[in-house]
Amino acid sequence: MRRSMSSRALIRAAAVLAAATVLAALAAPACIVDWTDDCSHDLGYPGCKGAAAASAGTGAGGSTSTGMTGGGGSASMCTDASTCPPVPAGPCAALGTSACVHGKCTLTYTAGDAPSQKYGSCKQNLCAADGGFSTVNDAGNAFDDGNPCTPGTCANGVPLNTPMLGATCLFPSLVQGICEQNPDPTNPGSTLCAACDPASTTACSTTPGLLCIGGQCVPSHCNDTTTDNGETDLNCGGGLCLPCDTGQVCVQPRDCFSNVCTGGTCQAPSCTDNIQNGTETDVDCGGLCPQKCAATLKCLKPSDCTSGVCAPSSPDAGLVPDQCQAPTCTDGVKNGSETMVDCGNDGSDAGPACPPCATAM
Numbered sequence: 339m340r341r342s343m344s345s346r347a348l349i350r351a352a353a354v355l356a357a358a359t360v361l362a363a364l365a366a367p368a369c370i371v372d373w374t375d376d377c378s379h380d381l382g383y384p385g386c387k388g389a390a391a392a393s394a395g396t397g398a399g400g401s402t403s404t405g406m407t408g409g410g411g412s413a414s415m416c417t418d419a420s421t422c423p424p425v426p427a428g429p430c431a432a433l434g435t436s437a438c439v440h441g442k443c444t445l446t447y448t449a450g451d452a453p454s455q456k457y458g459s460c461k462q463n464l465c466a467a468d469g470g471f472s473t474v475n476d477a478g479n480a481f482d483d484g485n486p487c488t489p490g491t492c493a494n495g496v497p498l499n500t501p502m503l504g505a506t507c508l509f510p511s512l513v514q515g516i517c518e519q520n521p522d523p524t525n526p527g528s529t530l531c532a533a534c535d536p537a538s539t540t541a542c543s544t545t546p547g548l549l550c551i552g553g554q555c556v557p558s559h560c561n562d563t564t565t566d567n568g569e570t571d572l573n574c575g576g577g578l579c580l581p582c583d584t585g586q587v588c589v590q591p592r593d594c595f596s597n598v599c600t601g602g603t604c605q606a607p608s609c610t611d612n613i614q615n616g617t618e619t620d621v622d623c624g625g626l627c628p629q630k631c632a633a634t635l636k637c638l639k640p641s642d643c644t645s646g647v648c649a650p651s652s653p654d655a656g657l658v659p660d661q662c663q664a665p666t667c668t669d670g671v672k673n674g675s676e677t678m679v680d681c682g683n684d685g686s687d688a689g690p691a692c693p694p695c696a697t698a699m
Contacts, residue, residue: 414443427681428696429454430465445469454680456670457649458482458640460492463670482650483638484660487517487529507531521552522595523583524607524616552580633664646671667692 416422422443425434432453435446452463452471458481464472480490481497486507488499505517509531518532532553534541541550548555559567560579568576571586575593582594584606591597594604596615607616609627617625620635624642631637637648643662647669650660665674667690672679674689681695 415441416443417441426469426696427694428469429463429471429680430469431693433465434469454668454670455479457647458490458497459670460495460497481639482660483648484650485529485638486531501529503529504535516553518553521554521580524595528617554580556580631662633662635662636660637662640671645669645673647673665689 414422416438419436419438422436422438425431425436425445429452430447433448433450435448437444437446447465447467447469449467450465452465455463458479460476460479460481461473462476462479464474466472475492475495477492480492481499482490483499485499487503487505488501491498491500502517503519507515507517509515515531515533516535517529518536520526520528520530522528530553534550534553534555536550536553538550542548542555545555547558549558549561550556551560556579557567560569560573562573565572567578569579570576570588570593571582574580574582574586575588577592581592582588582604584594584596584604586594586604587602588594588599588604589602591599591613593599596605596607596611597613598605598607598611598615605611607613607618609618609622609629612621614621618627619625619637619642620631623629623631623635624637630644631642632644635643637643637660640646640648642648645663645665647663647665648660649663663669665671665676665687667676667680670679674692675683675685675687676689676692677684678695681692683691
């Protein structure tokens with residue numbers, strides 16, 4: 339009888355101990371089982387602080403994951419990526435990924451070149467693994483203006499196109515020429531690839547009787563004291579000599595540097611004469627004209643274009659004129675309907691709708 343009572347006591351004690359253990363487990367605000375990788379087996383209890391759910395570090399591909407925080411600084415709870423906040427707006431947003439990992443929202447960025455880059459700026463925009471944006475000097479991003487006599491270089495992050503007078507150059511036909519001052523008085527200061535060197539006494543020696551004037555081989559009568567041999571004015575016009583300057587006599591447009599002959603007189607270039615002349619980079623636009631050139635028209639620098647983007651139109655950079663480009667959301671310039679560089683849309687233009695701009699903190 340005494341042995342039977344002892345057994346019952348033991349059974350009751352064991353039952354009480356088991357119940358207490360269960361109640362303690364239910365009350366604990368932590369993981370259910372103390373596994374090494376607790377949080378990968380977490381059943382949703384909020385006290386789990388294991389490495390799998392709380393860590394943030396760098397993974398493959400140079401990306402970094404950081405917990406998206408809400409009120410109180412804790413990571414947002416989630417069931418899938420659609421329940422997490424989107425990647426914040428900004429220049430590196432396209433390299434960011436919002437995901438739900440083990441019930442926690444994470445934000446991952448891949449380090450590398452930023453989507454937005456300005457051609458020929460001697461700069462490179464970068465995105466860091468934490469989503470940070472920065473700009474560094476890049477000598478490989480020099481501006482090529484399409485003129486073989488003004489090659490693009492960078493000096494401490496500043497684009498340069500320095501004239502190389504006297505240097506050899508190539509025409510688009512790949513015939514070799516020499517870099518000389520442009521003889522056109524309506525476009526002073528410019529440099530071009532000329533057929534001959536005026537400083538050389540043998541520049542045109544392959545054809546007897548020709549002289550090198552203004553970088554062109556012309557007959558000797560283009561350098562005398564009389565108007566003869568078809569010239570429309572002294573030593574100019576007629577198709578064999580250099581064209582004539584503004585105010586000189588002409589018969590047809592080709593007799594004039596401006597390509598405008600009115601009333602027998604060469605006219606000065608204007609931005610409304612329907613001719614590409616003077617400093618214009620295309621017909622009546624670019625250069626000193628107030629009218630900027632539209633996309634696909636020729637340019638020498640960004641300021642020639644409505645979009646502010648002038649870039650090579652073919653792989654043969656240096657042999658063909660550059661072209662004005664249509665606005666894009668990655669060209670590194672505020673253009674089109676953008677409210678800031680490559681972001682926002684004010685509805686003023688039919689161009690692309692760019693991503694939203696970052697909100698100032």
